[in-house]
Amino acid sequence: MVTLIRVDARLHTPMYFFLSILSVLDLSYATTTVPQMLVHLINNRKTISYIGCVVQMYIFLTLGITETWIFAAMAYDRYFAICYPLHYGVKMSQTLCVVLEVSSALCSLTCTLVFAINLPYCGPNEINHFFCEIPAVLKLACADTSLNDQVDFILGFLLLLIPLSLILTSYVCIFMAILKIHSTQEGIKAFSTCASHITVVTMFCIPCMVMYMRPSSEASPEDDKKLALFYNVISAFLNPIIYSLWNKDVKRAFLKLIGMSEDGQ
Template sequence: MIPGQNQSWVSEFILLGFSSDPMTNSILFIVFLLIYLNSVLGNGLIIMLVCLDTQLHTPMYFFLCTLALLDMTFATTTMLHMLVHLLAHSQTISFTHCWLQMFVFGGLGITECTFFVVMAYDRYVAICYPLHYTIILTWGLCIRLAAGTWICGFFSSLLHTFFTMSLPYCGPNRVNHYLCEGPIVCSLACMDTHFVEMVDLVLSVFWGVTPISLTVASYIHIAMAILKIKSTQGRCKAFSTCSSHLTVVTFFYAPATYIYLRSNSSYSAEQDKQISLFYSALTPLLNPVVYSLRNKDIKMAFLKVMGYGRCTSGPG
């Protein structure tokens, strides 16, 4: 059955969060506040360094800067509202706010999922076609690739959100989560959700399996190219440029795939809340750490901003 017009009798939802104990919520507020602040500061630092240092004005760092912007927005969308609820001890969220949160959260999630493919393609061109890197990845192409992921992500999220929130919600309004995430909200509908589940599954497979497959295909070609490098030092250097990306891709894809590539009726609310923290809170925190600790160019740019550039680079 295709959902028709919105017949919702529910004006607000109650987000149960992680605990109803005030002391536990106070502790969680401090923990999540630290995670959020470090996520914003870490990703903001990467954006600032890439913008200020002209040596980082390359396609690779343009994509890294875009990923940092995505992570900052993602962390704000998921964690800021949760922090307000923990601090104010209020668990209610209006129907409209829930709709908006689901739309933005889904749009950013799909955008980041597909953007990892763009970053994998960047590494593929850099390692397999190093002499043609700047010719293939022109600034025009980089901007189109980045903009395309945002447009596709939010358009797909609009479809998902429309079908989910068009369902009639006439009774239970207690969401056993810390945010309005599609599968869990859909389970509260007062009608058969089979059609919406099928739409969500199709979208999840397309925007989940396709990016993962393209990313894996890119790294198969990259691995084959690396194995052809004769020197051990050259192979290590080539692999090090990809290891950071592989790490963040694994942290994001693994839990997101588990949550979305399955039937809505088979979810475990308590388990899903914990798993979703990996891609909604921890990934934005870990991304700048992984990239900055393993990237000499980022470290040098940071030293320049801090005023140590001249001392480390020497005269001339």
């Protein structure tokens, strides 16, 4: 996806700019956890250093928070593209796109620091998870973690609720605009540009909400591992496929890159 967007001039638009950022984020946080996970699956010695665990945890968290804000930026982009098409080029300038990207990264870095875990760990040191994630690591602390649980719940609630509220507001306006379109074909075309985004947001955010917004007393290690596997591996794997299957521009760019025309010649 990143290569196609860079080499094809027709994909040099705000929508594909954010899509390339999303692709980099998916690749990055999957790379943060999956290689070590695979090593542990084939190796009897399933260990990670304390520093390695902390670094993995915070990189993963930072990238995940950034992704939720990029989702919101993509919804904002679709809002202007569909509701104000004549002003789209002015409203979604390159400067604004960069500002939204940098703001998302700075917000995630700031929030990640608040998640800091400064707790004593005196054993056992076995994490019942595929990788180092805050809920699993907190369970190992030999101290009262109720305050940490409350802070994590509040931050998780806000970091998911605010972007999702912006996305929901954008799509309410988008659907109202689509309903006003007299041409059925044009309405379907407008909705198709949003369908892939809605799908990937749902796949990523719902498991995250279950993971970080439910009380720790109701958490199940086995359920947590399944949820983490879904939004860490499966979602990142499916995102490029979803955007490719539902996007004619991406398919056209891919066929051009491999030297084929749209009719398969």
